Amino acid sequence: MVKGLFPTVCAAIVMALPVYAQSSRITEDMAAFKTTVNGQTLAVQRAGASCPPACVQPMQAAPGVGTIGELEVLDFLDIFVSDAKGLLVDSRLPDGYGRGTIPGAVNVPSSTLRPDNPYRDDLLNALGVRTGDFSGAFDLVLFGAGPDDPEAAAAVRSLLDAGYPATKLKYYRGGMAAWEALGLSLAAGQ
Structure with a gap:
């Protein structure tokens, strides 16, 4: 992908997402997620069911399962x-x-x-x-x-x-x- 195009594409996708009235945490310990990609801030938030109790669960429920x-x-x-x-x-x-x-x-x-x-x-x-x-x-x-x-x-x-x-x-x-x-x-x- 052309350098600099990734953040533009990501921003277009995020702007196209519906806006929900209720925001929620991702997990009990994580309200939102931010990182930097190609010098641009990439943010992920969650809308919908209230966390807790409806928090995103890890892929593995317990070790060995x-x-x-x-x-x-x-x-x-x-x-x-x-x-x-x-x-x-x-x-x-x-x-x-x-x-x-x-x-x-x-x-x-x-x-x-x-x-x-x-x-x-x-x-x-x-x-x-x-x-x-x-x-x-x-x-x-x-x-x-x-x-x-x-x-x-x-x-x-x-x-x-x-x-x-x-x-x-x-x-x-x-x-x-x-x-x-x-x-x-x-x-x-x-």
Whole structure:
């Protein structure tokens, strides 16, 4: 690209973006982003849902837990869920799940996996955990509302804290926002 053209193109793109009434932080620690490219300041701000709680989430929910995309979700449904070896977990609250979810998903809100839930051991048992033995635990793919929803990442961390093996967990960061943006089918949550 011709030197000096990059900032002009970037400025044109930014000016063409719609202006939102509500601005938001990018993460809890980052209100906006600025850097210099070819001597020009490049700024990124965020508009939309309020952060916190709806902050942009990191690509990796936790060390050792893989992040996957839509095609990997489909593979997981075909290989693990259809064979009763895994569960696709919608970590949103029941009202979000009830409005529509990824076909084959079950609803396990992230709050139910927190250590302060007195029924968490019963839930872990339903996921195949037997008194601290995770060898028969289901493989899980967890997702939430989208890349700015902290619930799926929080659910992953709660499972890891309970002893769930990272090798049995995957994080679909795109969640419902990416699934719907791609026009993929939805199922009615039950």
